Amino acid sequence: MNTLEEDLEAAGSAGADAAVRRARAWLTRAVEPGTVDLWRFVEDVGPVEAVRQLRSGAAPASIRSLAGPRAEQDETAADLRRAERCGARLVVPEDGEWPDLALHALTVAAAQEPLDRADQSDRTLALVPPIALWVRGPARLDEVTARSVGVVGSRAATAYGEHVAGELGHQLGERGWTVVSGGAFGIDGAAHRGALAAGAPTVAVLSCGVDRPYPAGNGALFHRIAETGLLVSEWPPGCAPLRHRFLVRNRLIAALTRGTVVVEAAARSGAQATAKRAQKLGRPVLVVPGPVTSAMSVGCHELLRDAESGATLVTSAAQVIEAVGSIGSDLAAPPERPASPRDGLSDLAVRVLDACPVRVGVGPERLAAIAGCDVLEVLRVLPALELADLVQWTGSGWRLAPAPKPTGAAP
Secondary structure (H helix, E strand, O other): OOOHHHHHHHHHOOOHHHHHHHHHHHHHHHOOOOOHHHHHHHHHHOHHHHHHHHHHOOOOHHHHHHHHHHHHOOOHHHHHHHHHHOOEEEEOOOOOOOOHHHHHHHHHHHHOOOOOHHHOOOOOOOOOOOOOEEEEOOOOHHHHHHOEEEEEOOOOOOHHHHHHHHHHHHHHHHOOOEEEEOOOOOHHHHHHHHHHHOOOOEEEEOOOOOOOOOOHHHHHHHHHHHHHOEEEEOOOOOOOOOHHHHHHHHHHHHHHOOOEEEOOOOOOOHHHHHHHHHHHOOOOEEEOOOOOOOHHHHHHHHHHHOHHHOOEEOOOHHHHHHHHOOOOOOOOOOOOOOOOOOOOOOHHHHHHHHHOOOOOOEOHHHHHHHHOOOHHHHHHHHHHHHHOOOEEEOOOOEEEOOOOOOOOOOO
16 A cells, blocks of 8 residues: 555645545544544645645644644554454545435534634534544445434433333334434433334444444444444554544434434433534434433433423434424324224213113113203214114113124123
């Protein structure tokens, strides 16, 4: 493999694509993702020129400070070899599978950041497009995220939360929607497994290299995800899951999806942070309620109480799809209500039915007195009530018909 400098020199020739890819690979390790000033610098001068200036010391001091000692290092050859060994690839904005439409909201948000670094959002909270993405799996990044939903929640999930997340993942997968989450224990893992059980691809956005998924206890799950879906990371292979990286990656879950569902979240949680990023990007924030006595649902209920979050309560995949799907074509069916023989009865028929005793039959005159109507009106509705098995003639009067016995009940 050529050196970094050799590939950069080829930028003006037939090796332009290789030079751009190599430059963006270097940038993913040289500067931590989520940095507004670096993204602007790369947009202004291009990735190849940005790397040249950083390597030569010609970049502005404010940009050089972002890389620090990393500017003198070059591990791109090793990173690309690691990616190849684990079946991963580097996807850059110049590629056809780059999810331009999904990530455009990040571009708009980043453009609104102040020029003065002191006034900019904290890097862990800033909404900034990624420089490039390391991707492991057979699916195309743009296609698998085109109809996707983020499902996030607590790592210390309850049995209720894991059940709901698994059901949502399965039902969304059955309906052709991709579940995007963080691959963690608890809600994330349950949502991924639900989607896999439906035979659908799912995407795990990681805070470390795609060759060393974290947590290690979900290793088998990550392997299954990589077989049909995608593992995605802004960090090169081999990078460790540092604490601040979890906060940075949350914006990608919010940006790559049509909306974010929070299943369980404590009073202080990363799931809440992801939901707030989705809200800032103009994406629906959907919340599954939990028991009011559960500490794991405090964050969910706070989101629902916060008018500025615009959060919507959901209880099923159908309601999620209604919120994030196409207007008029992804509507959720109304909840089924148990049918009753009384459905459709007129006011008069209901009054006569309520007047009928349970045990002893009474005549039409007595029913008319209790129902507050004419005897002829009682005689007019009684045959219909009898046909509906609601009343019965005892030989001496009318009474309520006994409820039918359950199927299989002893005589």
